[in-house]
Amino acid sequence: MDGLLPFPAYDWATAAQVFFLLAAGHALMDFPLQGEFLAQCKSRRHLMQRADPARPPGIWILCMASHCLLHATAVWVITGCALLACVEFVLHAVIDTLKCEGYTTFNQDQLLHFGCKAAYVAVAACW
Numbered sequence: 001m002d003g004l005l006p007f008p009a010y011d012w013a014t015a016a017q018v019f020f021l022l023a024a025g026h027a028l029m030d031f032p033l034q035g036e037f038l039a040q041c042k043s044r045r046h047l048m049q050r051a052d053p054a055r056p057p058g059i060w061i062l063c064m065a066s067h068c069l070l071h072a073t074a075v076w077v078i079t080g081c082a083l084l085a086c087v088e089f090v091l092h093a094v095i096d097t098l099k100c101e102g103y104t105t106f107n108q109d110q111l112l113h114f115g116c117k118a119a120y121v122a123v124a125a126c127w
Contacts, residue, residue: 001080003077004077005021005078005079008125022078022117022120025075034067038067042063043060043100045100064096068092071092072089073085075120079124088120095116
């Protein structure tokens, strides 16, 4: 599958465009397309504190996986690289789990996510 832009980027202008689209994709998936349900239910800690029988703590892993799948899909559509989408799925799950468990702050979480996007572009450009 081809991505929206050439990937790996063949010059720094294209690399900047790829990074911009990856950042925009992240912003879309993490804010308007995540929704309140996924935002709350991807956190095991939040579900345990809430103790809502309609939202048992065990659903956190499905909600986290759903959220990470949205992010991986955005990366795949933009870059056309299924392997990179798999990397995004795993890294996004690890980073969000750290935030949901209280090990990182919201700002640290976002910095790590955008750092991953920059690393994808930089590593691919140097490959």
